Amino acid sequence: MRFTNLLPGRGSAVTRGLERTGELASFMGRFFGRFWKPPYEVRETFSQMDEVGARSFLLVSVTGLAIGIVMAMQSRGTLAAFGAEYALPNMLALSVIKEIGPVFTSLVLAGRLGAGIGAEIGSMRVTEQIDALEVAALKPFHYLVITRVVACVVIFPVLTIWADAIALFGGYMESLFMSGTDYRVFFQTAFSTIRFTDLFMDTMKTSIFGFIVATVSSYLGYNVRGGTREVGQAAMRAVVVSSLLILLADVIVVRISIMLFGGISGS
Amino acid sequence: MADGTERRDDVKEDDVQDEARYAPPGEKRRDGGGRGDPNGGEKPQGQRNGQAASERVGEVGSGPPPEDTIIELRDLHKSFGDLDVLNGASLAVEDGTSAVVMGGSGAGKSVLLKHVVKLLTPDYGEPWVKGRRVDQMTGGELDDLRLSIGYLFQGGALFDSMSVEENMNFFLRRHSDLSEGERQDRIEETLSWVKLEDTAPKYPAELSGGQQKRIGLARAIVLQPEILLYDEPTTGLDPVSVRTVSELIVRLRDERGISSVAITHDLLCAEIIADRAHFIYEGKILESGSLEDLKHSDHPALRNFFGS
Numbered sequence: 082m083r084f085t086n087l088l089p090g091r092g093s094a095v096t097r098g099l100e101r102t103g104e105l106a107s108f109m110g111r112f113f114g115r116f117w118k119p120p121y122e123v124r125e126t127f128s129q130m131d132e133v134g135a136r137s138f139l140l141v142s143v144t145g146l147a148i149g150i151v152m153a154m155q156s157r158g159t160l161a162a163f164g165a166e167y168a169l170p171n172m173l174a175l176s177v178i179k180e181i182g183p184v185f186t187s188l189v190l191a192g193r194l195g196a197g198i199g200a201e202i203g204s205m206r207v208t209e210q211i212d213a214l215e216v217a218a219l220k221p222f223h224y225l226v227i228t229r230v231v232a233c234v235v236i237f238p239v240l241t242i243w244a245d246a247i248a249l250f251g252g253y254m255e256s257l258f259m260s261g262t263d264y265r266v267f268f269q270t271a272f273s274t275i276r277f278t279d280l281f282m283d284t285m286k287t288s289i290f291g292f293i294v295a296t297v298s299s300y301l302g303y304n305v306r307g308g309t310r311e312v313g314q315a316a317m318r319a320v321v322v323s324s325l326l327i328l329l330a331d332v333i334v335v336r337i338s339i340m341l342f343g344g345i346s347g348s
Numbered sequence: 349m350a351d352g353t354e355r356r357d358d359v360k361e362d363d364v365q366d367e368a369r370y371a372p373p374g375e376k377r378r379d380g381g382g383r384g385d386p387n388g389g390e391k392p393q394g395q396r397n398g399q400a401a402s403e404r405v406g407e408v409g410s411g412p413p414p415e416d417t418i419i420e421l422r423d424l425h426k427s428f429g430d431l432d433v434l435n436g437a438s439l440a441v442e443d444g445t446s447a448v449v450m451g452g453s454g455a456g457k458s459v460l461l462k463h464v465v466k467l468l469t470p471d472y473g474e475p476w477v478k479g480r481r482v483d484q485m486t487g488g489e490l491d492d493l494r495l496s497i498g499y500l501f502q503g504g505a506l507f508d509s510m511s512v513e514e515n516m517n518f519f520l521r522r523h524s525d526l527s528e529g530e531r532q533d534r535i536e537e538t539l540s541w542v543k544l545e546d547t548a549p550k551y552p553a554e555l556s557g558g559q560q561k562r563i564g565l566a567r568a569i570v571l572q573p574e575i576l577l578y579d580e581p582t583t584g585l586d587p588v589s590v591r592t593v594s595e596l597i598v599r600l601r602d603e604r605g606i607s608s609v610a611i612t613h614d615l616l617c618a619e620i621i622a623d624r625a626h627f628i629y630e631g632k633i634l635e636s637g638s639l640e641d642l643k644h645s646d647h648p649a650l651r652n653f654f655g656s
Contacts, residue, residue: 120522205507208503208505208508209501209502209503209505210505210506210507210508212462212467212499212501212505213499213501213505213507215465215467215494216465216467216494216497216499217494217495217499217519217523217571218490218491218492218494218495218523219519219522
């Protein structure tokens with residue numbers, strides 16, 4: 082890309098980016114406008130929950146376990162240098178529950194689901210399956226988009242709680258092998274400074290991340306033009322754009338959360 | 349009766365997004381292009397006296413077509429960005445007959461057909477189906493019309509995550525009051541029409557191209573429509589399959605009284621099914637009549653197409 086293409090003007094990257102942003106916002110608005118209206122695709126929504134949840138379970142479990150073990154291993158030496166090794170469970174729980182668990186889980190799911198949704202809906206577009214739904218009066222937006230968005234909004238927090246639990250378990254296993262820490266001591270210390278609002282807010286923010294992944298991926302798939310090459314590009318863009326928006330949304334949500342509920346231990 | 353020249357300000361925003369998909373890659377829709385009338389309700393310059401392709405077709409603004417006309421497309425104009433795809437295409441289809449629209453690639457055949465079910469709406473002109481303006485329909489009225497029309501897409505457009513049976517049951521479950529047993533009977537009967545009874549448990553990926561087309565046709569007729577639209581029903585098929593599919597289209601017309609429009613450039617198919625043929629060239633119906641009339645036309649485009 083030439084540098085001049087980035088400058089504002091008709092057809093420039095900036096203008097195209099603004100156009101796409103507007104279209105994406107419109108697509109999200111379309112979701113809220115139609116979500117309340119029939120047909121309610123309950124069966125398909127549960128099917129998508131199964132797709133999002135059950136089939137991502139192993140990936141999320143491995144991710145959580147790795148995070149817990151690696152964080153415990155990396156932090157132990159640093160904390161020991163300051164004579165604060167006893168605070169390892171506490172630090173691990175705060176890090177995992179407040180930030181690393183929700184964001185890592187959402188990014189991993191963005192990779193798996195963003196590509197999947199973008200490619201699936203995109204290929205349905207280029208093979209005229211979406212038009213076939215439309216001419217059969219079957220409301221493709223309800224059937225394809227709303228179901229996936231609802232599934233992601235519901236399942237992302239559930240998988241995050243699971244990933245957090247597995248990460249803490251991983252951290253405990255590391256502590257058990259390295260220092261023989263008793264599980265009661267580990268978990269009591271871990272949760273000593275965790276408040277319900279921390280757990281609730283930092284887990285529920287993943288619903289927003291789920292909404293981002295599903296709407297961005299659906300939007301890119303739904304608007305594919307061309308053939309298989311464009312489907313592949315839509316899948317790739319779904320992952321990239323979803324991941325960037327998750328990180329951006331995280332900054333905003335954390336800022337709002339601190340304003341409303343204060344920081345760690347009410348600070 | 350709304351006049352076709354009035355500006356369409358009532359169009360929903362998401363329809364604009366839907367239409368943008370049909371713009372060819374690299375084409376960018378101009379502001380208001382493709383949806384609102386770019387000429388403020390006036391017919392595009394240079395096309396005011398666009399040729400009426402068929403003597404049956406009424407003028408824009410002249411009200412509903414005669415009762416025996418099931419589809420009438422009047423002076424349709426459609427652009428995607430700077431690309432004019434339809435430039436005043438007009439045709440009429442009599443109830444219970446099969447019309448064929450022939451033409452080369454990029455002539456606007458598929459775009460024309462999509463106006464019949466409001467997958468696209470015209471920049472100018474009037475698409476009438478069953479005495480009603482399709483482009484002005486919304487909600488339940490549009491759904492009802494679409495349910496009376498079967499559409500066979502070029503590649504079949506079968507849902508590849510579903511088996512053949514599920515593809516058909518999916519439509520029946522949502523749009524009929526039939527019991528599970530009755531639905532199974534309907535599916536079996538419909539599959540027997542296309543002579544593919546044994547494919548019910550198979551997935552689209554397990555079928556040949558010809559079989560996919562025939563299953564696409566079976567799905568299109570499973571709700572027993574009054575009108576069938578065929579987008580290249582025989583493209584890519586061997587001559588035996590072309591004859592099978594074409595004869596099936598004729599059977600549907602003769603035994604079920606289904607009116608149809610088929611777009612094709614397959615001469616064998618057109619010879620078998622056409623009651624009336626239309627030739628589209630540069631977005632306009634150049635000539636209408638019997639297939640023989642078209643074959644013996646003196647127009648260079650037709651002579652070139654038929655190789656005469």
